[in-house]
Amino acid sequence: MFEREDDVVERVIQQLRRPVTIDPGLDARVMREIADAPRAKPRVWPLWSLLATAAVLGTLLITHPWTRADQSGPAAFQFVFVAPQAASVSLVGDFNDWDPNRSPMQTAQGVWATVVNLTPGRYRYAFLVNGVEWRADPGAPSAKDDEFGTPSSVVTVGGSGS
Amino acid sequence: MIIVALVLAAQVAVQDPRFERLDPDTRLAVVAMIDSARGDGLPVEPLIQRALEGATKGAAGARIVAAVRRLTVDLGTARTALGTNASGPELEAGVAALRAGATPQILTRLRTVRRPPLTMALSVVADLVASGVPADSAAAAVLALAPKARDADLVEFRRAVERDIALGAPPGAATSVRLNAGASDVYSQGAGPGAPQPRAHRP
Numbered sequence: 001m002f003e004r005e006d007d008v009v010e011r012v013i014q015q016l017r018r019p020v021t022i023d024p025g026l027d028a029r030v031m032r033e034i035a036d037a038p039r040a041k042p043r044v045w046p047l048w049s050l051l052a053t054a055a056v057l058g059t060l061l062i063t064h065p066w067t068r069a070d071q072s073g074p075a076a077f078q079f080v081f082v083a084p085q086a087a088s089v090s091l092v093g094d095f096n097d098w099d100p101n102r103s104p105m106q107t108a109q110g111v112w113a114t115v116v117n118l119t120p121g122r123y124r125y126a127f128l129v130n131g132v133e134w135r136a137d138p139g140a141p142s143a144k145d146d147e148f149g150t151p152s153s154v155v156t157v158g159g160s161g162s
Numbered sequence: 163m164i165i166v167a168l169v170l171a172a173q174v175a176v177q178d179p180r181f182e183r184l185d186p187d188t189r190l191a192v193v194a195m196i197d198s199a200r201g202d203g204l205p206v207e208p209l210i211q212r213a214l215e216g217a218t219k220g221a222a223g224a225r226i227v228a229a230v231r232r233l234t235v236d237l238g239t240a241r242t243a244l245g246t247n248a249s250g251p252e253l254e255a256g257v258a259a260l261r262a263g264a265t266p267q268i269l270t271r272l273r274t275v276r277r278p279p280l281t282m283a284l285s286v287v288a289d290l291v292a293s294g295v296p297a298d299s300a301a302a303a304v305l306a307l308a309p310k311a312r313d314a315d316l317v318e319f320r321r322a323v324e325r326d327i328a329l330g331a332p333p334g335a336a337t338s339v340r341l342n343a344g345a346s347d348v349y350s351q352g353a354g355p356g357a358p359q360p361r362a363h364r365p
Contacts, residue, residue, distance in 0.1 A: 155365035158313030
């Protein structure tokens with residue numbers, strides 16, 4: 001906070017309150033400087049540079065053709081499961097061949113989590129607790145067509161912005 | 163040439179180390195079905211995953227074979243409805259929608275009103291039904307949203323309906339209310355909360 005008793009502060013305030021006088025010829029001088037400045041000449045691209053650009057674009061289109069949106073790259077998905085009493089939890093599903101050893105989850109005070117990269121598609125999955133107990137993800141749609149008698153969940157990765 | 167390709171594909175299937183998780187009899191039956199599906203131009207990875215799911219869950223061989231056979235038939239039905247250009251993920255999602263109660267005609271209709279990929283739209287139909295929404299209501303809602311909504315908008319619609327159901331709303335009513343509340347307009351603006359996130363997504 002400023003203290004108005006302070007001499008320094010008081011002097012600064014007085015300086016700021018002094019009216020500023022501007023040279024009446026300033027505007028004219030500025031405009032003259034601008035007018036005298038050398039102007040950039042418009043550049044004309046030579047034919048060879050246009051051809052080179054077209055060649056690069058053509059190469060890109062050939063090597064990276066437009067594809068359907070559901071063939072886009074993988075996106076990171078985080079899976080979280082709360083199981084304070086569990087000794088181990090594995091994420092198992094269509095994305096890891098239903099192999100409990102592929103995606104072991106890490107715990108922090110009973111909250112188990114892991115991140116998996118998924119390409120667009122619909123995946124069934126479940127959590128395997130302590131290597132024996134199958135649990136669905138309470139935060140995801142359930143797979144109603146489970147044919148093996150244990151709960152599963154579903155995650156769908158979209159591939160379009162449409 | 164085609165026969166050679168099929169023979170090679172069959173050998174690849176037999177040599178796939180993942181099949182070693184199946185007992186010999188089940189493996190033979192599953193590999194035969196997968197070869198047949200491949201010959202019909204169906205995606206085989208969903209069939210492999212279904213067999214592996216059964217193996218990991220300790221299901222009996224007959225049950226695994228039945229599940230793979232049923233999935234093969236349903237993939238064929240989905241392809242008939244969605245067309246031969248449908249991708250593997252679209253066919254899988256189509257199977258989920260069919261099993262949820264959507265008719266093949268609904269799948270075909272969806273194909274006509276929405277640009278591919280249809281994976282998310284089909285999945286949302288299945289997921290809404292799994293939440294308790296009647297199949298015809300779920301299909302009608304997605305068909306109404308499909309022409310303009312982005313995938314993220316459809317996901318947000320599904321989540322909104324699920325939230326309402328969790329709060330006690332009847333599933334069918336929750337779907338209608340969300341749809342009639344101008345959901346299609348709101349979600350089609352691209353300002354929905356389901357915009358792509360730079361960090362890890364949640365299912």
